[in-house]
Amino acid sequence: YRIAVFASGEGSNFQALAEAANTGALGGAELALLVCDKPSASVVRRAEQLGIPAFVFNPKDYVSREAYEREIVMRLEELQVNLVVLAGYMRLLTPVLVERYRGRLINIHPSLLPAFPGKDAIGQALDYGVRVSGVTVHFVDEGMDTGPIIAQRAINIVSGETSESFSQAVHGVERELYPEVVSWFAQGFVKLDGRQVTVSRTSG
Numbered sequence: 001y002r003i004a005v006f007a008s009g010e011g012s013n014f015q016a017l018a019e020a021a022n023t024g025a026l027g028g029a030e031l032a033l034l035v036c037d038k039p040s041a042s043v044v045r046r047a048e049q050l051g052i053p054a055f056v057f058n059p060k061d062y063v064s065r066e067a068y069e070r071e072i073v074m075r076l077e078e079l080q081v082n083l084v085v086l087a088g089y090m091r092l093l094t095p096v097l098v099e100r101y102r103g104r105l106i107n108i109h110p111s112l113l114p115a116f117p118g119k120d121a122i123g124q125a126l127d128y129g130v131r132v133s134g135v136t137v138h139f140v141d142e143g144m145d146t147g148p149i150i151a152q153r154a155i156n157i158v159s160g161e162t163s164e165s166f167s168q169a170v171h172g173v174e175r176e177l178y179p180e181v182v183s184w185f186a187q188g189f190v191k192l193d194g195r196q197v198t199v200s201r202t203s204g
């Protein structure tokens with residue numbers, strides 16, 4: 001079972017997925033490819049260190065979003081990627097990817113969706129003053145953080161919480177939850193039917 005991880009930044013989720021793959025905690029899935037739209041991003045260095053192949057591109061070198069997504073799809077097909085895993089990939093996808101990989105394309109978002117979609121979900125939650133936020137793993141559809149939800153974890157926001165302390169808590173939860181969800185996919189436990197998601201921990 002082969003996954004591709006799309007990331008634009010730090011890459012702590014990428015790293016957690018790679019480590020889980022190495023210890024067998026990904027349900028037998030392997031990281032076949034990193035896709036990154038920012039040549040200077042830390043995640044590119046992490047992939048080099050881990051020996052994971054990367055497709056790093058600069059969107060400005062392409063005439064349109066569709067053009068670079070077509071190239072990405074070509075590479076995913078070459079490697080026979082089963083699941084596309086967005087982990088801090090800061091670009092909205094077009095139907096080129098969304099339609100081709102519907103039901104096989106997931107994202108992790110640092111809030112309890114549908115609360116606080118879009119950029120800086122952690123800042124939005126703290127500014128609003130909610131006492132509970134968390135992490136959501138969901139299928140990707142045409143919208144911004146609107147796809148069917150697969151798994152969520154709640155995290156309390158304590159008094160005196162700062163965006164630094166809360167993002168640390170969020171990253172800690174993400175490092176556990178994302179590999180676990182990917183392992184469900186690798187074991188065939190997750191099904192999507194319209195907007196209906198089923199997670200059956202016993203396969204078949």
Ligand code: GRF
Pocket residue numbers: 007008009010011012013014087088089108109110170171174
């Ligand atoms: C994570 O908090 C994720 O929820 C959001 O972007 C962040 C990526 O962090 N979509 P990292 O690059 O994996 O460290």
